Amino acid sequence: MPRPRAEASRRTPLGGVLVVTFVAGTALNLSGLLAPSEVSVAFRPLRSQDSARLLELERGTTAGLRFDFYLHLREHVQASSLTIFRGGFVDPANALGLAGIPVVIEGYEADLRPDQAAALAERSVVSGTHRSGWEYFIVADADEREPGSYRLMRLDRQAYVASEARLAAMGVDWRGGS
Amino acid sequence: MSEALFVAMLQVVGAVFAAAVVRDVGRLGAAIMGLPLGMALYGLATAALLTMRIPFHSLGALAVVGVLTVAWGIAAVGGRGLRRFAPTLGVAAAVAVAGSALFQVLHLTRVTADSFRYLALAGIISETGELAAATPGLLRTRSLLAAVPHTGPGASDTLYLASIMPLLGLAGLATFTWLAWRTLRERGWSSTVVILVVASAGAFLLSTDRLVFNLFYLNVHLLIGVYAMLMVAALWLRSQGHPPGWTAVAAVTAAALVVSRPEGPLLAALLAVPGLTSLRIPLRERWAVALAIAATCVGWYAIRLAPLLDDGLREDLVLGALVAATGVVGLAAASSWSATRRVTAHAPLLVFLALVVLLGVLAANDPAIAETAVRASWENVTGRGLWRGTWLIVPVLFLLALAVSRLPAPQFWTFPILAFPVFLLALGLLRGTGYRVGPGDSGNRMLAHILLVSVLFIVMSVGWGDGRGLLRSRSRRIDAPGHAAVGRTTARNSYEERCGTVGPDFRPGG
Numbered sequence: 001m002p003r004p005r006a007e008a009s010r011r012t013p014l015g016g017v018l019v020v021t022f023v024a025g026t027a028l029n030l031s032g033l034l035a036p037s038e039v040s041v042a043f044r045p046l047r048s049q050d051s052a053r054l055l056e057l058e059r060g061t062t063a064g065l066r067f068d069f070y071l072h073l074r075e076h077v078q079a080s081s082l083t084i085f086r087g088g089f090v091d092p093a094n095a096l097g098l099a100g101i102p103v104v105i106e107g108y109e110a111d112l113r114p115d116q117a118a119a120l121a122e123r124s125v126v127s128g129t130h131r132s133g134w135e136y137f138i139v140a141d142a143d144e145r146e147p148g149s150y151r152l153m154r155l156d157r158q159a160y161v162a163s164e165a166r167l168a169a170m171g172v173d174w175r176g177g178s
Numbered sequence: 179m180s181e182a183l184f185v186a187m188l189q190v191v192g193a194v195f196a197a198a199v200v201r202d203v204g205r206l207g208a209a210i211m212g213l214p215l216g217m218a219l220y221g222l223a224t225a226a227l228l229t230m231r232i233p234f235h236s237l238g239a240l241a242v243v244g245v246l247t248v249a250w251g252i253a254a255v256g257g258r259g260l261r262r263f264a265p266t267l268g269v270a271a272a273v274a275v276a277g278s279a280l281f282q283v284l285h286l287t288r289v290t291a292d293s294f295r296y297l298a299l300a301g302i303i304s305e306t307g308e309l310a311a312a313t314p315g316l317l318r319t320r321s322l323l324a325a326v327p328h329t330g331p332g333a334s335d336t337l338y339l340a341s342i343m344p345l346l347g348l349a350g351l352a353t354f355t356w357l358a359w360r361t362l363r364e365r366g367w368s369s370t371v372v373i374l375v376v377a378s379a380g381a382f383l384l385s386t387d388r389l390v391f392n393l394f395y396l397n398v399h400l401l402i403g404v405y406a407m408l409m410v411a412a413l414w415l416r417s418q419g420h421p422p423g424w425t426a427v428a429a430v431t432a433a434a435l436v437v438s439r440p441e442g443p444l445l446a447a448l449l450a451v452p453g454l455t456s457l458r459i460p461l462r463e464r465w466a467v468a469l470a471i472a473a474t475c476v477g478w479y480a481i482r483l484a485p486l487l488d489d490g491l492r493e494d495l496v497l498g499a500l501v502a503a504t505g506v507v508g509l510a511a512a513s514s515w516s517a518t519r520r521v522t523a524h525a526p527l528l529v530f531l532a533l534v535v536l537l538g539v540l541a542a543n544d545p546a547i548a549e550t551a552v553r554a555s556w557e558n559v560t561g562r563g564l565w566r567g568t569w570l571i572v573p574v575l576f577l578l579a580l581a582v583s584r585l586p587a588p589q590f591w592t593f594p595i596l597a598f599p600v601f602l603l604a605l606g607l608l609r610g611t612g613y614r615v616g617p618g619d620s621g622n623r624m625l626a627h628i629l630l631v632s633v634l635f636i637v638m639s640v641g642w643g644d645g646r647g648l649l650r651s652r653s654r655r656i657d658a659p660g661h662a663a664v665g666r667t668t669a670r671n672s673y674e675e676r677c678g679t680v681g682p683d684f685r686p687g688g
Binding site for chain 1: 367371374375378379381385386387566567568570571574575578582636637640643
């Protein structure tokens with residue numbers, strides 16, 4: 001039932017407050033979205049020998065999971081779609097995986113605190129700055145459960161590791177073509 | 179069968195269900211809620227088949243759900259009623275097909291480690307027709323709901339449906355818009371103001387980094403966010419005199435939440451607390467919601483998954499489901515007895531306090547993890563979690579909404595919104611690891627579960643407020659948690675005005 005005009009006009013400021021606040025929030029959100037990209041994606045496609053190597057490794061290390069799905073899936077998820085998300089919605093670790101860098105799937109969620117990252121960085125065997133701008137280092141034996149494995153770590157601008165990917169098989173030239 | 183056709187069939191099934199059970203939803207509302215409800219029904223049918231160890235086939239499950247829904251629709255509104263609905267269904271199906279084709283072309287799918295496990299589970303179910311090949315590792319920290327859509331026939335080539343999550347998310351946002359629009363218009367707001375409010379709220383949501391991410395992310399968070407909103411809104415609408423069909427919507431979405439994540443049973447039970455103890459909802463309908471939750475808990479966790487305990491499935495997974503089942507049945511029973519009704523009238527407040535005490539005990543037991551969890555969560559909501567400004571704005575507006583609102587039975591909204599962060603932190607401590615900084619953190623991702631509920635409450639509360647609200651807020655919040663008494667609110671309720679008075683269904687205990 002419609003309210004009387006007087007009451008409606010009395011409530012209008014409330015709607016105004018809501019609209020202004022939502023618009024301010026939207027602007028705040030978009031300011032992050034439109035910020036310069038933290039990572040630009042221009043990696044090479046996954047090579048067939050990398051796929052075979054990764055598949056062999058994954059089957060050997062984690063029984064029961066169907067990693068052939070993982071490799072198959074990656075064929076279908078195209079890195080080109082990332083351009084739309086560049087700057088805000090792209091997740092660097094995800095970008096690595098989607099772009100064909102051989103990311104072992106368990107490695108994804110291990111965001112680390114700065115102290116943990118620093119401890120790992122001390123053990124790095126390789127470090128440097130990627131052409132796209134982000135700093136990286138590779139740590140040997142990062143995972144106590146899997147001796148001999150390697151991890152590719154990424155440092156973000158706040159100097160903590162925002163994502164990780166594990167290079168489980170050495171010899172994979174993940175920097176090639178990037 | 180193509181992905182687009184499968185999505186369209188889910189849309190049609192859900193829309194027919196909505197039109198059949200919710201008398202006042204209208205053709206547009208039914209079409210808007212079609213895909214979320216269709217996915218929930220399909221997911222529950224899958225869970226039922228797997229629990230009863232009946233070989234699963236996606237088309238078979240879809241056919242069962244479709245036939246039952248159409249039969250219910252014919253029984254409810256008659257063949258003529260369904261035929262009148264056919265043009266709207268046709269348009270809705272066409273939109274679903276077009277949307278599916280669009281998102282298959284855009285292909286913005288996001289995948290992480292969790293995604294692969296959900297898809298591995300979906301692949302096992304669709305290839306073998308059963309759950310036997312699934313290891314406890316696939317079910318230990320995840321559940322069925324996010325996997326189910328990808329058992330669809332359209333996934334046979336790509337192993338996943340690229341369009342299902344964006345379409346589900348857009349349907350959720352459309353449902354949000356429809357509910358907000360309808361409430362504000364019924365409160366007499368001018369269409370211009372309503373357009374501005376709803377559009378700005380929609381823009382705010384669509385500019386939220388993690389919400390957009392979830393639109394394309396193969397995971398369960400968006401599903402939970404949409405179902406939580408539907409469940410809370412449905413229970414509240416029913417409490418305000420809307421047709422009993424809203425209880426069916428609440429029951430279906432609650433059951434879907436149960437199989438969404440390991441903590442799904444507890445989340446569904448939490449969201450149901452105000453509804454299960456409100457005398458504004460008839461007793462038999464309270465029992466319907468309680469039994470939907472309890473039956474799904476017992477069927478999926480205690481019957482289907484419990485045998486996997488010997489293979490390494492965590493005991494707390496089953497235990498949590500049994501606690502939730504016992505809790506909802508206990509609340510429904512207690513609210514039906516006059517001797518205990520005085521206590522259950524305060525159930526939201528009591529459960530909230532119990533959660534706070536639980537959190538306090540857990541934090542005292544392991545202060546270091548508690549501190550880590552709180553610090554990480556704070557850093558996540560203030561920037562590191564990639565929520566940008568969303569969780570800075572929402573709490574401020576929530577407080578404003580509390581101050582100005584004359585929303586009747588606000589505990590349906592305020593209890594879930596206030597209890598959720600306590601529940602979230604308690605979960606982090608219960609699992610013994612707390613939370614960590616980063617967008618991929620479990621606690622950070624779970625914030626998506628309560629976002630739509632929170633923003634919808636804000637919009638609806640302001641819709642029910644007036645310019646004097648800030649000055650008079652304390653005196654009129656008489657239907658706050660613990661005050662579920664019938665007819666004690668002085669708020670002008672357009673639904674009650676429309677219905678004339680509170681009907682016989684709303685008698686205490688009725």
